[in-house]
Amino acid sequence: MNPTQHRAQCGTRAGYLRHHSNKELACDPCLAAANKFHTAYLIRQGTQRSCRISVSTLRLLLDDPTAGRDALAAELGDLVVSAISGTAPSTP
Ligand SMILES: [Zn+2]
Secondary structure, three states, X not given: OEOOOOOOOOOOHHHHHHHHHOOEOOOHXXXXXXXXXXXXXXXXXXXXXXXXXXXXXXXXXXXOHHHHHHHHHHHHOHHHHHHHHOOOOOOO
């Protein structure tokens, strides 16, 4: 395998797929994006029934759902939060 290269797409699922098609090791931001995509997929399929969030985010979610959702999106990613809530992601 070639050493990991960073591109403009890095940090996205497309970036991960580019690494894969080039038979490279994916960089950490691309791995994180691919993991979030996969987690969202499993949630939408009903296969993944739990996920770990921090107590501070859970507390914020209970106290102020709007601010809590933003904190949850920062912690889990918008794609995962959208999969949990059954809505479309707010970012493309
Ligand atoms: Zn990358």
